[in-house]
Amino acid sequence: MRRAAAALALTLWGAAVGAQQIAGARYDGPTDRYAHGVLGDAIEHDTLTVTLSDGRILRVRHAAPLVFEDTEPRLWDVTGDGAPEVVTVEAHQDAGARLVVWGLADGQLRPVARTPFIGTRFRWLAPVAAADLDGDGHVEIAYVDRPHLAKILRIWRYTPDSFTEIASLPGLTNHRIGEDFITGGLRACGGAPELILADADWRRIMSVRLKGGAPVAAPVAAFEGPPSILRALTCD
Numbered sequence: 118m119r120r121a122a123a124a125l126a127l128t129l130w131g132a133a134v135g136a137q138q139i140a141g142a143r144y145d146g147p148t149d150r151y152a153h154g155v156l157g158d159a160i161e162h163d164t165l166t167v168t169l170s171d172g173r174i175l176r177v178r179h180a181a182p183l184v185f186e187d188t189e190p191r192l193w194d195v196t197g198d199g200a201p202e203v204v205t206v207e208a209h210q211d212a213g214a215r216l217v218v219w220g221l222a223d224g225q226l227r228p229v230a231r232t233p234f235i236g237t238r239f240r241w242l243a244p245v246a247a248a249d250l251d252g253d254g255h256v257e258i259a260y261v262d263r264p265h266l267a268k269i270l271r272i273w274r275y276t277p278d279s280f281t282e283i284a285s286l287p288g289l290t291n292h293r294i295g296e297d298f299i300t301g302g303l304r305a306c307g308g309a310p311e312l313i314l315a316d317a318d319w320r321r322i323m324s325v326r327l328k329g330g331a332p333v334a335a336p337v338a339a340f341e342g343p344p345s346i347l348r349a350l351t352c353d
Contacts, residue, residue, distance in 0.1 A: 138200045139221065141168040142190035145176075151184045151208055153239045155265070157297045161186045165219065167203060167226055175226045177219065182210035186241060188299055193247040195229065195275050196220065197256045202229055204244060204258070213240035216260055216273075216280075230280045232273060235262065243292040245270070246303035248310045250327035257283070257327065259312055264292040268317045270325060272332060286332040289314045289323060300343065306352035313349050315340050322349045 146164035153161070161184040165177045179185065186208035192201035195218050203219040203226075212234035220229040235242065245259040255274050262269040262285075270289045273280040291301045291314045301313040304324075312325040322337040322345060337349050 137169045137171055137173070137221065137224070139167055139192060139203060140170045142166065142192060142203045144185050144187065144190060146178060148184060150181060151186060151210060153186060153208065153241065155239075155241050155292075155294055156186070156188060157295045161208070165190060165203065165205060165226070167219070169221075177226050179207070184208050186214060188297060191244060191247075193258075195247050195256050195258060196277075197249070197254070197275075204247065206242060206244065208241070209234050209238075211238050213237050214242045216242060216244065216258070218258075218275075230275060230278060232260075232280050232282075240266070241292075242271075243290075243299045245291060245299075245301060245312050245314065246310075248303055250310050250312075251330070252309075259325075261289060261291045261314065264290040265294050270312070270314065270332060272327065283330065284327065284332045286325065286334060288317045289325070289334065290317055290319070291315060293319070298343075300346055302350055304350050304352060313337070313346065315346075322346060324349075 144162035145166045147160045148163045149159050151161050152159040163179045167175045187206040191204040193204050195202045205217050207217050208214045215234045216232040218229040219226050242260045243264045247258040250257040257274050259272045262271050268290045270286045272284040274283045322340050323334050324337050325332050325334045
């Protein structure tokens, strides 16, 4: 059984001093009612548990047909306000996966924005990173659509309460069937943010930058397992 957990120490910013923020998140409520098995077993989770900076616990529980089909919830600042939201992958019994961002509203967890479901049962997506990829002041969030089949990087821009897909690039992946982790992430070796992934054949590590609204990929090094990805992420 997988049990994913994420924790983040937070710094309070300006006017946010004294306000409650999200300090940690994990998945609970193991369930076998969506037996896709792409992450190494037939267990997913029905509950997102979030810890606030004052120690309070909030939970969201999904009944059928939804589960959290994910490695772990991510604490990423998607809205650009200096405080993290929780980025999750949900799966629908008939429609497959979608990306959902959760934030705080009136002291409760609420969806901030969602991408559409992929549209087919047992079709998954693997998040890469969230950042202002083109320097325009808006946060983009990237994931690989069907990393074992379509292998398409998709980049969505956040605007209040919604996502708009702004770019896509085929031939990239960040997950292999049976692994309980996602490969790659974000780096800024030359000052500009770059997404780090693998090519479709798992032969090369690739960087992707968003330039002029278009994703531009370049080879970084040979893919030689997780240590080579870690070296790329640390600009080694």
